[in-house]
Amino acid sequence: MHLVYQQGFRNHVSTEAIPGTLPQGQNAPQHPSLGLYTEQLSLSAFTVPRQHNLHSWLYRRQPSVSTHAPQILCDYPYFLSANPSSAPISPEPLRWNPYPFASTPIHWLNSLYTYVTAGDVSLRQGGAIHLYACNRSMEQHIFYNTDGDLLILPETGALLIETELGRMRVAPGEMAMIPRGIMLRVQLLDQEARGYVVENYGQPWQLPELGPIGANGLANVRDFDIPVAWVEEAQTPCTIITKLNGHFWQKKLEQSPFNVVAWHGTAYPYRYDFAKFNTLGSISFDHPDPSIFTVLTSPSAHIGIANLDLILFPPRWLVAEHTFRPPYFHRNVMNEFMGLICGRYEAKQEGFLPGGASLHNRLTAHGPDIDAFKLASTETLKPKYIADTLAFMVEGSLLWHPTSMVMTSPQLQTKYAACWQGF
Ligand SMILES: [Fe+2]
Numbered sequence: 001m002h003l004v005y006q007q008g009f010r011n012h013v014s015t016e017a018i019p020g021t022l023p024q025g026q027n028a029p030q031h032p033s034l035g036l037y038t039e040q041l042s043l044s045a046f047t048v049p050r051q052h053n054l055h056s057w058l059y060r061r062q063p064s065v066s067t068h069a070p071q072i073l074c075d076y077p078y079f080l081s082a083n084p085s086s087a088p089i090s091p092e093p094l095r096w097n098p099y100p101f102a103s104t105p106i107h108w109l110n111s112l113y114t115y116v117t118a119g120d121v122s123l124r125q126g127g128a129i130h131l132y133a134c135n136r137s138m139e140q141h142i143f144y145n146t147d148g149d150l151l152i153l154p155e156t157g158a159l160l161i162e163t164e165l166g167r168m169r170v171a172p173g174e175m176a177m178i179p180r181g182i183m184l185r186v187q188l189l190d191q192e193a194r195g196y197v198v199e200n201y202g203q204p205w206q207l208p209e210l211g212p213i214g215a216n217g218l219a220n221v222r223d224f225d226i227p228v229a230w231v232e233e234a235q236t237p238c239t240i241i242t243k244l245n246g247h248f249w250q251k252k253l254e255q256s257p258f259n260v261v262a263w264h265g266t267a268y269p270y271r272y273d274f275a276k277f278n279t280l281g282s283i284s285f286d287h288p289d290p291s292i293f294t295v296l297t298s299p300s301a302h303i304g305i306a307n308l309d310l311i312l313f314p315p316r317w318l319v320a321e322h323t324f325r326p327p328y329f330h331r332n333v334m335n336e337f338m339g340l341i342c343g344r345y346e347a348k349q350e351g352f353l354p355g356g357a358s359l360h361n362r363l364t365a366h367g368p369d370i371d372a373f374k375l376a377s378t379e380t381l382k383p384k385y386i387a388d389t390l391a392f393m394v395e396g397s398l399l400w401h402p403t404s405m406v407m408t409s410p411q412l413q414t415k416y417a418a419c420w421q422g423f
Contacts, residue, residue, distance in 0.1 A: 001160065001189075003169055005225035009207060009270065010054070015166070016262035017229040027057045036261055037063040043179050043204065043267040054179070054204060056165070056265025061231070067240070067257055071249040074241070076110075080403055081147060081246030082117035082126050082201070089401055093366050095416040096406065098355030099131040101156075101192055107136040108159070108186035109143050109241065112197060115357055116337055116400035119307075121147050121246050124201050125300075126398045127308050129337050131357070133194040137187040140238040142257060147243050148199040150178045151296075151310065152186075153392065155341050155355050157193030159186050161269070164260050166227025168271045172341055173390060177205060177296075178269045183240070183257050194355055196339045198394050202307030205296040213280065219295050223276040226268050232258035274341075274390060277312055282320045290327070290393065305397050306334075313345060313391040319383045326376050329367035334395045336360045343388035347372050351419060352391075356411075361399055369419035 006013050016022045021036060023029045028038045036059040043054040102111060111134040119126015127148060152161065158171040162185045163178060169189065170176040178184050207219060235255040242249045272295070280292055290311050298307040318325045326347045338345075338358045345352050349371035352358060360366040368376065406412065 001169060003167055004228050005168075005271070006228060007222045007224060008226055009221045009224040010051075010266055011221070012264065012266050013226055013268065014264035015228040017231045018261050021059060022262040022264060023059070032059050034261065036060060039063050041181065041265070041267050043181060054267040056263050056267040058164070058260045059262045061259040061261065062255070064257070067253055069251040069253065071242070071251045074248045074250045076112070076248045078114060078405065079112040079130060079243075079248075080114040080117060080128065081121040081243070082119050082128055082401065083246065084120055085401055087401070089361060089399060091361065091364055093364050093416055094359040094402060095352065095413045096357045096409065096411040097413060098353050099133055099194060099357075099411065101194060102133045102135045105136050106134050107138045107141060108132050108134045108193070109138060109141060110134070113405070114403050115406050116359060116402050118335065118396050118398040118400050119201060121201050125307065126396065127201050127298075127394075128199040129394060129400075130197040130199065131195070131355075132197060133192070134188065135192045138185045140236060142183050142185045142238050142240050144183045144240060144242045145178075145180055145199070147180065147245065148201040149180050149204060150184075151198040151200070151205070152176045152178065152195065153198070153339070153341065154193060154195040155339075156195070157188060157190040159193060160189050161186055162230070162232075162258065163227065163269050164258055165263055165268050166230045168225065168227050168269065170271055173275060174271060174273045176269060176271050179204070179267055182269060196392075198308070198310065200298050200308050202298045202300065205298055205310070208294045208297045217278045217280050219272065219277055223272065225271040227271075229260055229262050230258065231261055232256040274312055274314055277314055279312075279314055279316045281316065281318070282323070285321050285323050287320055287323060287325065287328075300397055306395065307397060309395045311393040311395060313389065313393070315385070315387050315389055317383055317385050321381065323381075324376055325384070326368045326372050329365065331363045331365050332360070333362055334397055335362050335400050336393050336395050337400055338391060338393045341390040341392065343390060345389060345391040346386055348419070349375070351413065351416070358416075359400055359402060370422045373423070
C-alpha cells in the first residue's frame, strides 16, 4: 500500500481527497463545494497563543452532529484510566517480561491492557501506558478517545491506522500520534501485532526547546509525516466506541464517519520514524542527562517540568573519554516507565526484553546491572557503535500507579532487584 504524506509539526497544512474541494480564502463559506459541511475541530482553547493553537477546519459529507445516536455504557476492564488514589505504590523497582502475544482472536482496541496510570484523567493531568497484542483488524469498530492523545509505538507488526483526517502506515521503529477526539481504526498489515500506547491527558505533545543546541538536532520538524485527506467510500454499519473520563460508551452508525473530504489547520495526527532522530551526546567526557534524548514533551504548568516526556535510546555512537558509558546509577524525582522496541538496552545485560517494561518511580534507585557495570568498567575505551537497540522511556512528574492487574501478572519479575546483587 502506497500512502502519501505531508511534512511538518504543528504548522498549518492543507489537504484534499478530491481536488478543488478546499475553500480558498474563507474557512466557512456559505456553500462549500459538493455540498460539504464545514466543521471546526478545536484541540486547544480558542484563546491560547498562536504557537499553541491546535485547530483544523474539516469539510465533510456529513457533519458530526448527524452521527448522534443512543449511547450505551460498556465495559473495558483492562483499559483503565487514572483516578485519584491513595492505594500504596511500592518503592521497589519493577520489571515485566514481554507481554504475551494474543492466543485468541482479538483486535487492537479490545487488546489494550493498562500497565500504569498517573495523575487524574478528569483534571487533564498525567497519563497512562497500555500494551496491546492483537491478531485482528478493528474492521467495523471505530474508537474515539476524548481523554488523551494516543502515541502508538509498534514493537511487532505493522499497522494501518485509519483516522478521520487520513491514513498512516506505522511499523516497528516508528510511532503515530492520534490527537484526542479523532476517530481511529487500527487495521493489521501483518498476522499479529504488539506494542505500546502512551495516553497523554495533559498538554498536547510539542517538540522540546533546543536552547544552546541551536536550530538542528533531536527530532526535526520536516521529519514528521502528516496524512492527506481520505474518504471511506464503502458504507458499512459500524460501532463507535468513545472513552470519556475513563468510561466507555458505544453507539451504532449506519455509515462510515470517515467522510472528511478536505481539511486544513494545525490539529492532525502524525507519524515519526525514530531512525530520523538526530541523537546528540558527549564528544569529550561524561554524558549528559537523558533529557537530551527527548523526542516530544507534554509540558506541565511549571516551567521546565514535563507532564510527560517521550525519550528515545536509539542506535548511536559512544565516544566519550574516561567515562562510564551506560546510564549511570541514579535516583530521580521524576517517574520513569521504559519499554523496548528491539534489541538490547545497554544498561541491562539480560531480563529487559522487547515487549517488556520496567518502572522506576520517584527516587527509586536504579541503573546498570552488575554484568553491564563490570563490562563497561573494564573494556578498552574506543568509539563504539551501539547497534540493534531501540528503547524508550516515558518520564513524568506524577507517580505512575501500576495497575493491580500488572502487579499480579505472571509477567512481573519477582527477582528484578537481584540484577544489582554483587556490588
Ligand atoms: Fe532512569
